[in-house]
Amino acid sequence: MNTRHDSNMDKYIDYRDRGLVTIDTLPTITLGSWGRKIEAFQIQLTPKASEHNIERDTLDDVITAKFKFFQYVFDSVTEVHIIPDKNIAYVKAKLIRTNETPFFTEIFEKNNKKEVIRTLTFRKTTEGWKFCD
Structure with a gap:
Protein backbone atom coordinates (compact mmCIF):
# COMPACT_ATOMS: atom_id res chain seq x y z
CA MET A 1 0.00 0.00 0.00
CA LYS A 68 -12.81 -10.90 22.69
CA PHE A 69 -9.16 -10.67 23.75
CA PHE A 70 -8.99 -13.43 26.37
CA GLN A 71 -11.03 -15.17 29.05
CA TYR A 72 -10.53 -15.66 32.77
CA VAL A 73 -11.55 -19.08 34.09
CA PHE A 74 -11.90 -20.28 37.67
CA ASP A 75 -8.91 -22.20 39.00
CA SER A 76 -9.32 -22.57 42.77
CA VAL A 77 -10.60 -21.10 46.04
CA THR A 78 -7.82 -19.58 48.12
CA GLU A 79 -9.78 -18.35 51.15
CA VAL A 80 -13.33 -18.34 52.59
CA HIS A 81 -14.50 -15.86 55.22
CA ILE A 82 -18.03 -16.53 56.52
CA ILE A 83 -19.96 -13.87 58.45
CA PRO A 84 -22.87 -15.77 60.08
CA ASP A 85 -24.56 -12.63 61.53
CA LYS A 86 -25.14 -11.25 58.03
CA ASN A 87 -25.56 -14.58 56.19
CA ILE A 88 -22.79 -13.68 53.77
CA ALA A 89 -19.41 -15.13 52.83
CA TYR A 90 -16.42 -13.58 51.10
CA VAL A 91 -14.62 -16.07 48.89
CA LYS A 92 -11.24 -15.37 47.34
CA ALA A 93 -11.01 -17.18 44.02
CA LYS A 94 -7.97 -17.62 41.80
CA LEU A 95 -8.67 -17.01 38.09
CA ILE A 96 -6.36 -17.93 35.21
CA ARG A 97 -6.20 -16.06 31.88
CA THR A 98 -6.85 -18.43 28.95
CA ASN A 99 -8.15 -18.45 25.38
CA GLU A 100 -6.06 -15.51 24.19
CA THR A 101 -7.18 -14.41 20.74
CA PRO A 102 -5.02 -12.93 17.97
CA PHE A 103 -6.14 -9.48 19.19
CA PHE A 104 -4.38 -9.98 22.54
CA THR A 105 -1.03 -8.18 22.47
CA GLU A 106 1.78 -7.38 24.87
CA ILE A 107 0.01 -4.13 25.72
CA PHE A 108 -2.79 -6.09 27.43
CA GLU A 109 -0.30 -8.28 29.30
CA LYS A 110 0.59 -5.45 31.69
CA ASN A 111 -3.00 -4.75 32.81
CA ASN A 112 -4.31 -8.31 32.64
CA LYS A 113 -2.14 -10.62 34.70
CA LYS A 114 -1.94 -14.36 33.96
CA GLU A 115 -3.36 -15.13 37.42
CA VAL A 116 -5.64 -12.89 39.48
CA ILE A 117 -7.37 -13.20 42.84
CA ARG A 118 -10.94 -11.88 43.01
CA THR A 119 -13.09 -11.56 46.11
CA LEU A 120 -16.60 -12.83 45.46
CA THR A 121 -19.56 -12.27 47.75
CA PHE A 122 -22.08 -15.03 48.46
CA ARG A 123 -25.36 -14.74 50.38
CA LYS A 124 -26.90 -17.63 52.29
CA THR A 125 -30.51 -18.23 51.25
CA THR A 126 -33.06 -20.94 51.96
CA GLU A 127 -31.85 -22.63 48.76
CA GLY A 128 -28.17 -22.50 49.77
CA TRP A 129 -25.34 -20.10 48.98
CA LYS A 130 -25.97 -17.72 46.05
CA PHE A 131 -23.45 -15.53 44.29
CA CYS A 132 -24.16 -11.78 44.66
CA ASP A 133 -23.38 -9.57 41.64
Missing part, protein backbone atom coordinates in the same frame (compact mmCIF):
# COMPACT_ATOMS: atom_id res chain seq x y z
CA ASN A 2 1.60 3.26 -1.05
CA THR A 3 -0.70 5.70 0.71
CA ARG A 4 -0.09 8.07 3.60
CA HIS A 5 -2.02 7.53 6.82
CA ASP A 6 -1.95 8.55 10.46
CA SER A 7 -0.79 6.42 13.39
CA ASN A 8 -4.33 5.10 13.93
CA MET A 9 -3.92 2.99 10.79
CA ASP A 10 -0.83 1.23 12.16
CA LYS A 11 -2.88 -1.20 14.25
CA TYR A 12 -5.07 -2.05 11.25
CA ILE A 13 -1.99 -2.66 9.12
CA ASP A 14 -0.71 -5.00 11.83
CA TYR A 15 -4.09 -6.80 11.84
CA ARG A 16 -3.91 -7.04 8.03
CA ASP A 17 -0.42 -8.53 8.23
CA ARG A 18 -1.74 -11.15 10.66
CA GLY A 19 -4.66 -12.05 8.37
CA LEU A 20 -7.41 -10.54 10.54
CA VAL A 21 -8.64 -7.78 8.21
CA THR A 22 -8.47 -6.67 4.61
CA ILE A 23 -7.84 -3.02 3.77
CA ASP A 24 -8.99 -1.44 0.51
CA THR A 25 -8.29 2.17 -0.49
CA LEU A 26 -11.40 4.20 -1.34
CA PRO A 27 -11.50 7.38 -3.43
CA THR A 28 -10.10 10.48 -1.69
CA ILE A 29 -12.75 12.59 0.06
CA THR A 30 -12.68 16.39 -0.30
CA LEU A 31 -13.97 18.29 2.74
CA GLY A 32 -15.02 21.91 3.20
CA SER A 33 -14.46 25.01 1.12
CA TRP A 34 -10.68 24.73 1.54
CA GLY A 35 -10.72 21.47 -0.37
CA ARG A 36 -9.01 19.50 2.39
CA LYS A 37 -8.49 15.97 1.13
CA ILE A 38 -8.53 12.91 3.32
CA GLU A 39 -7.87 9.34 2.43
CA ALA A 40 -10.57 6.78 3.06
CA PHE A 41 -10.19 3.06 3.61
CA GLN A 42 -12.58 0.15 3.75
CA ILE A 43 -11.58 -2.32 6.45
CA GLN A 44 -13.30 -5.69 6.48
CA LEU A 45 -12.96 -8.59 8.89
CA THR A 46 -11.68 -11.91 7.67
CA PRO A 47 -13.31 -15.14 8.91
CA LYS A 48 -10.32 -15.54 11.27
CA ALA A 49 -11.26 -12.26 13.00
CA SER A 50 -15.05 -12.67 12.80
CA GLU A 51 -15.03 -15.65 15.13
CA HIS A 52 -13.76 -13.36 17.95
CA ASN A 53 -16.34 -10.61 17.33
CA ILE A 54 -18.77 -10.33 20.28
CA GLU A 55 -20.69 -7.17 19.34
CA ARG A 56 -21.25 -5.08 16.23
CA ASP A 57 -23.13 -1.78 15.93
CA THR A 58 -23.82 0.77 13.20
CA LEU A 59 -24.54 4.42 13.99
CA ASP A 60 -24.56 7.20 11.36
CA ASP A 61 -22.80 4.98 8.79
CA VAL A 62 -20.00 4.23 11.27
CA ILE A 63 -19.58 0.56 12.14
CA THR A 64 -18.05 -0.32 15.49
CA ALA A 65 -17.16 -3.75 16.77
CA LYS A 66 -16.03 -5.28 20.06
CA PHE A 67 -13.73 -8.26 20.16
Whole structure:
Protein backbone atom coordinates (compact mmCIF):
# COMPACT_ATOMS: atom_id res chain seq x y z
CA MET A 1 0.00 0.00 0.00
CA ASN A 2 1.60 3.26 -1.05
CA THR A 3 -0.70 5.70 0.71
CA ARG A 4 -0.09 8.07 3.60
CA HIS A 5 -2.02 7.53 6.82
CA ASP A 6 -1.95 8.55 10.46
CA SER A 7 -0.79 6.42 13.39
CA ASN A 8 -4.33 5.10 13.93
CA MET A 9 -3.92 2.99 10.79
CA ASP A 10 -0.83 1.23 12.16
CA LYS A 11 -2.88 -1.20 14.25
CA TYR A 12 -5.07 -2.05 11.25
CA ILE A 13 -1.99 -2.66 9.12
CA ASP A 14 -0.71 -5.00 11.83
CA TYR A 15 -4.09 -6.80 11.84
CA ARG A 16 -3.91 -7.04 8.03
CA ASP A 17 -0.42 -8.53 8.23
CA ARG A 18 -1.74 -11.15 10.66
CA GLY A 19 -4.66 -12.05 8.37
CA LEU A 20 -7.41 -10.54 10.54
CA VAL A 21 -8.64 -7.78 8.21
CA THR A 22 -8.47 -6.67 4.61
CA ILE A 23 -7.84 -3.02 3.77
CA ASP A 24 -8.99 -1.44 0.51
CA THR A 25 -8.29 2.17 -0.49
CA LEU A 26 -11.40 4.20 -1.34
CA PRO A 27 -11.50 7.38 -3.43
CA THR A 28 -10.10 10.48 -1.69
CA ILE A 29 -12.75 12.59 0.06
CA THR A 30 -12.68 16.39 -0.30
CA LEU A 31 -13.97 18.29 2.74
CA GLY A 32 -15.02 21.91 3.20
CA SER A 33 -14.46 25.01 1.12
CA TRP A 34 -10.68 24.73 1.54
CA GLY A 35 -10.72 21.47 -0.37
CA ARG A 36 -9.01 19.50 2.39
CA LYS A 37 -8.49 15.97 1.13
CA ILE A 38 -8.53 12.91 3.32
CA GLU A 39 -7.87 9.34 2.43
CA ALA A 40 -10.57 6.78 3.06
CA PHE A 41 -10.19 3.06 3.61
CA GLN A 42 -12.58 0.15 3.75
CA ILE A 43 -11.58 -2.32 6.45
CA GLN A 44 -13.30 -5.69 6.48
CA LEU A 45 -12.96 -8.59 8.89
CA THR A 46 -11.68 -11.91 7.67
CA PRO A 47 -13.31 -15.14 8.91
CA LYS A 48 -10.32 -15.54 11.27
CA ALA A 49 -11.26 -12.26 13.00
CA SER A 50 -15.05 -12.67 12.80
CA GLU A 51 -15.03 -15.65 15.13
CA HIS A 52 -13.76 -13.36 17.95
CA ASN A 53 -16.34 -10.61 17.33
CA ILE A 54 -18.77 -10.33 20.28
CA GLU A 55 -20.69 -7.17 19.34
CA ARG A 56 -21.25 -5.08 16.23
CA ASP A 57 -23.13 -1.78 15.93
CA THR A 58 -23.82 0.77 13.20
CA LEU A 59 -24.54 4.42 13.99
CA ASP A 60 -24.56 7.20 11.36
CA ASP A 61 -22.80 4.98 8.79
CA VAL A 62 -20.00 4.23 11.27
CA ILE A 63 -19.58 0.56 12.14
CA THR A 64 -18.05 -0.32 15.49
CA ALA A 65 -17.16 -3.75 16.77
CA LYS A 66 -16.03 -5.28 20.06
CA PHE A 67 -13.73 -8.26 20.16
CA LYS A 68 -12.81 -10.90 22.69
CA PHE A 69 -9.16 -10.67 23.75
CA PHE A 70 -8.99 -13.43 26.37
CA GLN A 71 -11.03 -15.17 29.05
CA TYR A 72 -10.53 -15.66 32.77
CA VAL A 73 -11.55 -19.08 34.09
CA PHE A 74 -11.90 -20.28 37.67
CA ASP A 75 -8.91 -22.20 39.00
CA SER A 76 -9.32 -22.57 42.77
CA VAL A 77 -10.60 -21.10 46.04
CA THR A 78 -7.82 -19.58 48.12
CA GLU A 79 -9.78 -18.35 51.15
CA VAL A 80 -13.33 -18.34 52.59
CA HIS A 81 -14.50 -15.86 55.22
CA ILE A 82 -18.03 -16.53 56.52
CA ILE A 83 -19.96 -13.87 58.45
CA PRO A 84 -22.87 -15.77 60.08
CA ASP A 85 -24.56 -12.63 61.53
CA LYS A 86 -25.14 -11.25 58.03
CA ASN A 87 -25.56 -14.58 56.19
CA ILE A 88 -22.79 -13.68 53.77
CA ALA A 89 -19.41 -15.13 52.83
CA TYR A 90 -16.42 -13.58 51.10
CA VAL A 91 -14.62 -16.07 48.89
CA LYS A 92 -11.24 -15.37 47.34
CA ALA A 93 -11.01 -17.18 44.02
CA LYS A 94 -7.97 -17.62 41.80
CA LEU A 95 -8.67 -17.01 38.09
CA ILE A 96 -6.36 -17.93 35.21
CA ARG A 97 -6.20 -16.06 31.88
CA THR A 98 -6.85 -18.43 28.95
CA ASN A 99 -8.15 -18.45 25.38
CA GLU A 100 -6.06 -15.51 24.19
CA THR A 101 -7.18 -14.41 20.74
CA PRO A 102 -5.02 -12.93 17.97
CA PHE A 103 -6.14 -9.48 19.19
CA PHE A 104 -4.38 -9.98 22.54
CA THR A 105 -1.03 -8.18 22.47
CA GLU A 106 1.78 -7.38 24.87
CA ILE A 107 0.01 -4.13 25.72
CA PHE A 108 -2.79 -6.09 27.43
CA GLU A 109 -0.30 -8.28 29.30
CA LYS A 110 0.59 -5.45 31.69
CA ASN A 111 -3.00 -4.75 32.81
CA ASN A 112 -4.31 -8.31 32.64
CA LYS A 113 -2.14 -10.62 34.70
CA LYS A 114 -1.94 -14.36 33.96
CA GLU A 115 -3.36 -15.13 37.42
CA VAL A 116 -5.64 -12.89 39.48
CA ILE A 117 -7.37 -13.20 42.84
CA ARG A 118 -10.94 -11.88 43.01
CA THR A 119 -13.09 -11.56 46.11
CA LEU A 120 -16.60 -12.83 45.46
CA THR A 121 -19.56 -12.27 47.75
CA PHE A 122 -22.08 -15.03 48.46
CA ARG A 123 -25.36 -14.74 50.38
CA LYS A 124 -26.90 -17.63 52.29
CA THR A 125 -30.51 -18.23 51.25
CA THR A 126 -33.06 -20.94 51.96
CA GLU A 127 -31.85 -22.63 48.76
CA GLY A 128 -28.17 -22.50 49.77
CA TRP A 129 -25.34 -20.10 48.98
CA LYS A 130 -25.97 -17.72 46.05
CA PHE A 131 -23.45 -15.53 44.29
CA CYS A 132 -24.16 -11.78 44.66
CA ASP A 133 -23.38 -9.57 41.64
